Amino acid sequence: MFSPLGHFKHINCPFARSDQTCPAKYCIFKHADVCYNKGTLVSHVQEENSANQREKIQDNQPLSLSSMCTTAQIRYVPSSFTTAIKDGTVAIKKDPQSNKVLKESFSGDQSTKRKDNELKSPSSVLAESTRPLKRTREEPPKPTLDRDIKKPDSFAIKLKERRTMNEPMAIPNPVYDSNAPAGHELRKRMVHIFYDAFLKLGYDAIESKEKSLEEEKNLCLSTNSKMVYSSSCKSKILSLKRSPPKEILEKKEDVSDLIPKLVHPKQQLELWGYNFGYINPSEPDDPLRECDRCGTKFVNLTGPCKYHWGKLFREKVGGEKIRVYTCCEVKEGESSGCTSEEFHVYRYQHLPYLANVSPYVSLSTDCPGKERMYCALDCELCYTTLGFELVHLTVVDKEGILLNQFIRPKGDVLSLNTRFSGITSKTQLESGISMREMYEKLKQLGITRNTIIIGHGIENDLNAMRLIHEQVIDTAILYKHERGPPFRYSLKYLTKRYLGKEIQTDTHHSEEDAIAAMDLVIYWIQKIKSRT
Known part of the structure; x- marks a missing residue:
């Protein structure tokens, strides 16, 4: 089990001192000049003062196995070789002319393997005989068929199988940014996951690369810490898994026959605050107004107006549920506001007051060109001296933007409401x-009283436009909230959940919101078609 170190080779064996036979096959003690027949251990005895000296072989001295072992300083001899010497298979004799030891012959097949009998010394004979055989490495059998080779189940192989031969094989890598909220390795891993998700949705390698890099870049710009970045990436991955394939999103044709079936009944729209009758304009009796931002009662518009622009949401802290502002994460009641403005602002909710600023109208029944079956719109508003007025309108259809126009308000602007309107000047x-x-302009676009108008919470947009319209598809009503009226899902949430797209990441854009509402209706129709 362990190789001997030779610490006891100079000490006589206890059995030898008592004239007994040593039972050990390989004894670690000193023995007489004896070779074990069964084993391969050869022990030679020398005097202590000449233990390391070589023994000289005379010309007329007969050779013995003991002297050969001593001369060659070899301790281990193969048992097969000793047997061959005893049997006479190997004959070692002395050549008197050359005074060298000849290796005469080998019997059987060994004589055919060696054609030349070389002159060698006894030590070289023993050394050659005791040299261990070389191990030959056995090569594994090669599989005959390609299906016998097991392919590694790795991320790179899976991506390679999804790509076609003419598509680029490079996996996208985000641009290094030292100010990024997360490390570059984490960002790269997220890009690879996004890339794989877009491939599963049916996008090719080039589109998947562009979309994955764009999504990761937007997440980097919208987050400021590694924890928030990781959480946002997880949400994005889940939304991509729920997203419809590319084919469904691109099939925006052949929906005209089903869109009229989604128009809400008049009674249902009235429950959500839609108006369909004539409104008599009137002025408010009380000049005292309430600020729409800070809640202060005022007559003079001059502030200051200190308020929280974020919403309140419930958070569990220490086993207790508290309400916290989303803008500054301050508990309700601990601060009067995190933002300050110069003027107080207000908005009219009473429809007669709104009609007093601008009267309500209905669209025309005719148009100079072809009547448009449906369209989607979104409005942006800002605070003026006359309340909350329309300042921007966007109208889109399945082919693109039809109208993108600023509207001049009647009152003097008090606040552009840039955070929500996107207007900066x-x-x-x-x-x-x-x-x-x-x-x-709406009439010239073919938008009439019969045109179906699509939007999200569109009763507010119609009030801002002072329109009375019955042909409406409201995505806030179409995608019902689980708790029922008056609760509704936000457009941002619906777009992220069903379309897998992020909107309103920094400010609101009317074009983006109108297109998202249109896509949600088309997705609803495609989902109905897939079931039938």
Whole structure:
């Protein structure tokens, strides 16, 4: 089991001192000049003062196995070789002319393997005989068929199988940014997951690469810590798994026959605050108004107005549920506000007050061109001295944007409401059109009283436009909230859940919101078609 170190080779064996036979096959003690027949251990005895000296072989001295072992300083001899010597298979004799030891012959097949009998010394004979045989490495049998080779189940192989031969094989890598909320390795791993998710949705390698890099870049810009970044990435991965395939999103044709079936009944729309009758305009009796931001009662618009622009949401802290503002994460009641403005602002909810600023109208029944069956729209509003007025309108259909126009308000602007409207300059509003000109543009686009208008929470948009319209598809009603009215899902949530797209990441854009509402209706129709 262990190789001997030779620590006891100079000590006589206890059995030898008592004239007994040593039972050990390989004894670690010193023995007389004896070779074991069964084993391969050869022990030679020398005097202590000449233990390391070589023994000289005379010309007329007969050779013995003991002297050969001593001369070659070899301790281990194969048992097969000793047997061959005893049997006479190997004959070692002395050549008197050359004074060298000849290796005469080998019997059987060994004589045919060696054709030349070389002259060698006894030590070389023993050394050659005791040399261990070389191990030959056995090569594994090669599989005869390609199906016998097991392919590694790795991420790279899976991606390779999904790509076609003419598509690029490079996996996207995000641009390194030292100011990123997460490390580059984590960002790269997220990009690879996004890339694989887009491939599963039916996008090719180039589209998947562009979309995955764009999604990861948007997440980096919208987060400020590694924890928030990881959480946002997980949400995005889940939304991609729920997203419809590319074919469904691109099939925006052949939906005209089903869109009229989604128009809400008049009674259902009235429950959600839609108006369909004539409204008599009137002025408010009380000049005292309530600020729409801070809740202060005021007569003079001059502030300051200190408020929280975020919403309240419930959070569990220490086993207790508390309400916290989303804008600054401050508990309700601990601060009067995190944002300060110069003026107080207000909005009218009473329809007669709204009609007093601008009267309600209905769209025309005719148009100069072809009547449009359906369209989607979204409005942006800002605070003026006359309340909450329309300042921007976007109209889209399945082919793209039909109208993207600024509307000039009647009152003086108090706040652009940039965080929610996306409008950054008052000069943009000065170049806008009036409400009357807006109605004329809608008529020229073929939008009439029979046109189906699509939007999200569109009763607010119709009130801002002062329109009375019955042909409406509201995605807030179409995608019902589990708790029923008056609760409704936000457009941002619906777009992320069903379309797998992120909207309103920084500010609101009317074009983005209108297109998202249109896509949600088309997705609903495609889902109905897939069931039938």
